[in-house]
Amino acid sequence: MKKGNDWRYRISNKEAIMGTVLAILNFIWWYAFAYGLGGQPVKEYTYILGFPAWFFYSCIVGFIVFTILVFIMVKFFFKEVPFDSDDNEGEGSSR
Amino acid sequence: MNWDVILPLAFFLILVFLVGIYTSRHIKSGPSFLQDYFLAGRELGGFVLAMTMVATYGSASSFIGGPGAAYQLGLGWVLLAMAQLVTGYFTLAVLGKKFAIVARKINAVTLIDFLKARYESKWVVILSALSIVIFLFSAMAAQWVGGGRLIESFTGVSYTTALFIFSCSVLVYVIAGGFRAVVITDAIQGVVMVIGTIIILAGTIVAGGGIENIMGELRAENPNLISPFGSDESLTPLFVSSFWILVGVGVVGLPQISVRAMSYRNSKAMHRAMIIGTFVVGFIMLGMHLAGVFGRVILPGIEVPDKVMPLLALEVLPGWLAGIVLAAPLAAVMSTVDSVLLLVSSAIIKDVYINYIKPDAEERFVKRLSFGITAVVGLSVFAMAINPPDLLIWLNLFAFGGLEAAFIWPIVMGLYWKRGNANGAIASIVVGVGSYMWLHLNYPNLWGMHTVVMPIALSFFAYIVGSFTKGDSPQTNTF
Numbered sequence: 001m002k003k004g005n006d007w008r009y010r011i012s013n014k015e016a017i018m019g020t021v022l023a024i025l026n027f028i029w030w031y032a033f034a035y036g037l038g039g040q041p042v043k044e045y046t047y048i049l050g051f052p053a054w055f056f057y058s059c060i061v062g063f064i065v066f067t068i069l070v071f072i073m074v075k076f077f078f079k080e081v082p083f084d085s086d087d088n089e090g091e092g093s094s095r
Numbered sequence: 096m097n098w099d100v101i102l103p104l105a106f107f108l109i110l111v112f113l114v115g116i117y118t119s120r121h122i123k124s125g126p127s128f129l130q131d132y133f134l135a136g137r138e139l140g141g142f143v144l145a146m147t148m149v150a151t152y153g154s155a156s157s158f159i160g161g162p163g164a165a166y167q168l169g170l171g172w173v174l175l176a177m178a179q180l181v182t183g184y185f186t187l188a189v190l191g192k193k194f195a196i197v198a199r200k201i202n203a204v205t206l207i208d209f210l211k212a213r214y215e216s217k218w219v220v221i222l223s224a225l226s227i228v229i230f231l232f233s234a235m236a237a238q239w240v241g242g243g244r245l246i247e248s249f250t251g252v253s254y255t256t257a258l259f260i261f262s263c264s265v266l267v268y269v270i271a272g273g274f275r276a277v278v279i280t281d282a283i284q285g286v287v288m289v290i291g292t293i294i295i296l297a298g299t300i301v302a303g304g305g306i307e308n309i310m311g312e313l314r315a316e317n318p319n320l321i322s323p324f325g326s327d328e329s330l331t332p333l334f335v336s337s338f339w340i341l342v343g344v345g346v347v348g349l350p351q352i353s354v355r356a357m358s359y360r361n362s363k364a365m366h367r368a369m370i371i372g373t374f375v376v377g378f379i380m381l382g383m384h385l386a387g388v389f390g391r392v393i394l395p396g397i398e399v400p401d402k403v404m405p406l407l408a409l410e411v412l413p414g415w416l417a418g419i420v421l422a423a424p425l426a427a428v429m430s431t432v433d434s435v436l437l438l439v440s441s442a443i444i445k446d447v448y449i450n451y452i453k454p455d456a457e458e459r460f461v462k463r464l465s466f467g468i469t470a471v472v473g474l475s476v477f478a479m480a481i482n483p484p485d486l487l488i489w490l491n492l493f494a495f496g497g498l499e500a501a502f503i504w505p506i507v508m509g510l511y512w513k514r515g516n517a518n519g520a521i522a523s524i525v526v527g528v529g530s531y532m533w534l535h536l537n538y539p540n541l542w543g544m545h546t547v548v549m550p551i552a553l554s555f556f557a558y559i560v561g562s563f564t565k566g567d568s569p570q571t572n573t574f
Binding site: 006008009011012013015016018019020022023026027030031034035038039042043045047049050051052054055058059060062063066067070071074075078079080081082083084 | 170173174177178180181183184185187188189190191192193195196199305306307308309310314318319321322323324332336339343344361362363366369370373374377378381511
């Protein structure tokens with residue numbers, strides 16, 4: 001084996017970190033809207049399209065926003081790498 | 096029961112059955128048989144990969160138990176259910192291309208193949224195989240009971256007959272078609288789940304006179320129904336957040352999910368699957384649980400939560416549409432049990448038999464054995480389900496958390512931490528499973544969090560500590 005890792009692993013590591021960061025952002029969004037807006041007394045709730053604002057932002061907008069963010073992450077930041085080749089020759093050329 | 100409802104259900108069962116049988120004709124023999132039977136030759140495209148991950152993950156609790164809880168507790172439970180959005184992209188992103196590449200390099204067919212190559216330890220293999228067989232068998236039995244009960248309640252046939260119908264429709268295609276039949280039928284079942292969600296949600300909103308009206312009535316009945324804290328204020332932020340571990344990021348540790356992360360064709364398939372999977376899982380969870388909450392306005396006073404969805408569908412929809420909606424939970428159950436059944440059988444054949452009993456088994460014999468063991472496992476689940484324990488969701492969650500605590504660190508750390516070794520993995524599995532069972536029985540929901548949180552934290556420390564005791568990290572560059 002040559003020294004150093006498979007070049008594809010560096011890409012994969014980076015993508016794993018991006019996925020984790022997105023999950024953390026997802027949690028913050030979900031939590032902040034739910035308990036930030038939803039924590040006040042129900043009498044003071046405002047409503048959007050019939051839903052309480054906390055629910056609308058946390059669950060409905062959150063769902064749409066993070067689906068779009070996954071799309072952006074995958075389309076613009078994730079790289080396509082070949083899976084099958086054992087060719088270490090490809091190492092220098094691609095990166 | 097009326098035929099309007101039964102016909103779409105019967106049509107669905109027959110369709111799945113036929114597709115499964117048809118797919119099984121593509122099973123290859125020869126040297127690639129195991130790869131083909133248990134992993135569909137690593138050929139999954141993006142759509143099928145997304146659907147099989149969502150459908151395998153989504154079970155009876157997404158369509159029956161969950162909406163029932165939402166009916167009782169209100170929007171707070173929908174909030175909790177939305178923690179599952181993250182499963183749509185997290186597993187694939189974290190295991191990532193590395194898992195798929197490593198699996199190809201070492202020719203892994205099962206999750207345990209990966210652990211075996213990574214840790215080079217007999218005990219890791221034995222402990223993992225044991226956890227998979229024990230936990231997933233009980234989870235499968237619970238789902239099997241759920242499948243039987245669903246058919247029983249929709250059609251009015253006896254439970255045993257219902258179970259028989261269910262078993263026939265699942266067993267035949269899994270045994271004959273292996274992973275390929277499982278994922279193709281999963282794709283169909285996933286589509287049925289999405290369509291069912293759209294129909295029931297639309298039907299409930301119309302029947303309730305619009306969202307604004309529904310919210311008004313919920314607020315009038317009990318303002319807490321539209322707060323994030325639940326009708327009885329039992330849903331604390333900490334408790335709800337802890338479900339991000341149980342049904343969110345922890346799902347990486349479920350073998351039936353992670354094995355799918357080695358089955359896709361190329362990077363493009365993985366990318367597409369993340370987008371589609373996130374959308375589909377978010378849509379189903381949001382839609383079904385909202386329908387459960389809305390149902391409270393239309394049909395107040397249902398005592399048994401599991402009856403909410405079936406009664407609601409029959410109330411707000413014409414019979415044939417209700418039949419399509421009720422096919423969704425059935426699809427969810429089938430798509431879970433078919434995957435789990437195949438996984439249990441692969442653990443027995445590939446991980447135990449070929450690894451330790453007869454490494455040089457002849458190809459033709461392995462083939463017959465694979466069909467045989469899958470059939471035996473399936474039939475014994477059927478036998479156990481005839482006289483079932485009455486704790487469907489409990490058993491299901493028990494298996495769920497136990498497996499997550501056992502496998503999440505050996506998989507994730509094994510992939511990304513070079514120093515991790517066999518001692519770490521063994522410690523992690525033992526501590527994870529042990530502490531989960533002990534806490535679940537003695538101190539459930541310790542400190543106001545779901546039971547799964549502490550075992551996952553403990554198994555992490557066990558992994559680190561174990562890895563720092565002696566023991567070698569792997570010498571190759573494969574990982």
